[in-house]
Amino acid sequence: MALMEVRDLNKSFGGVHATSHVSLDVAEGELHAIIGPNGAGKTTLISQLSGEMLPDSGEILFAGRNITNHPMHARSHMGLARSFQITSVFQDMTMLENVALAIQAHQGHSFRFWKPTAKDSSLFEPAMEYLAQVGLKDKANSLANAVSHGEHRQLEIAMALATDPKLLLLDEPMAGMGQEESSRMVEILNKFKGSKTMLLIEHDMDAVFALADRISVLVYGAIIATDTPDAIRSNEEVKRAYLGEEAA
Numbered sequence: 001m002a003l004m005e006v007r008d009l010n011k012s013f014g015g016v017h018a019t020s021h022v023s024l025d026v027a028e029g030e031l032h033a034i035i036g037p038n039g040a041g042k043t044t045l046i047s048q049l050s051g052e053m054l055p056d057s058g059e060i061l062f063a064g065r066n067i068t069n070h071p072m073h074a075r076s077h078m079g080l081a082r083s084f085q086i087t088s089v090f091q092d093m094t095m096l097e098n099v100a101l102a103i104q105a106h107q108g109h110s111f112r113f114w115k116p117t118a119k120d121s122s123l124f125e126p127a128m129e130y131l132a133q134v135g136l137k138d139k140a141n142s143l144a145n146a147v148s149h150g151e152h153r154q155l156e157i158a159m160a161l162a163t164d165p166k167l168l169l170l171d172e173p174m175a176g177m178g179q180e181e182s183s184r185m186v187e188i189l190n191k192f193k194g195s196k197t198m199l200l201i202e203h204d205m206d207a208v209f210a211l212a213d214r215i216s217v218l219v220y221g222a223i224i225a226t227d228t229p230d231a232i233r234s235n236e237e238v239k240r241a242y243l244g245e246e247a248a
């Protein structure tokens with residue numbers, strides 16, 4: 001059964017059909033990537049899935065429930081997590097405190113100004129474990145504003161994982177990264193493959209083709225193909241619309 005199912009989703013901005021009759025499913029355990037040229041509607045689509053933006057029409061089902069009009073916090077509570085909402089990282093807290101706070105927030109406390117203390121082992125032990133999972137154990141006591149861009153993004157993954165999501169929405173995790181940081185991120189995401197269901201939006205084609213089980217190609221708001229990486233690579237329509245253009 002699909003963990004997420006999108007049916008005939010539409011969203012327009014004035015005359016621009018940013019999401020056009022999008023139907024898509026994300027199977028339990030898969031890493032599903034969405035690619036497309038600039039302005040194809042990737043951000044608009046993921047914003048509707050996370051609840052930041054409501055569609056004009058269509059339906060979004062998650063874990064068998066219709067969440068089309070659910071607010072973001074309700075979706076997040078159900079296990080839908082969007083990574084890379086930069087604002088959720090507290091820059092003047094340590095990496096460990098940030099993850100502890102993400103765990104605490106997920107447990108239902110919403111004291112945004114509360115600062116966790118190192119005595120609270122029920123938060124800090126799992127927080128350390130999440131940091132270790134993204135390769136940041138050594139940086140646990142560094143302030144969030146003192147680490148590299150790549151490490152900052154790894155922290156955001158750890159914070160998303162700390163909410164124990166059923167589906168992780170990854171919004172351009174490799175953006176602004178160099179080759180080395182980017183391959184580290186591929187390695188990290190690769191570790192979660194199979195155990196976490198992920199929907200990945202990413203411009204880095206090497207990363208997408210290395211990681212995805214299936215790829216959906218978005219062009220002018222519409223999905224023109226959903227298939228395995230090999231099939232997408234050799235799909236003539238995709239080549240014409242997108243990949244050919246990149247290679248040119």
Ligand SMILES: Nc1ncnc2c1ncn2[C@@H]1O[C@H](COP(=O)(O)OP(=O)(O)OP(=O)(O)O)[C@@H](O)[C@H]1O
Pocket residue numbers: 013016017018036037038039040041042043044045
């Ligand atoms: N809030 C908005 N108001 C008006 N037009 C918008 C708005 N958001 C997006 N659009 C338009 O919708 C289309 C899709 O934009 P979107 O940002 O979703 O594409 P994208 O695939 O994420 O692009 P990129 O790869 O450059 O991030 C574009 O034509 C864009 O100009």
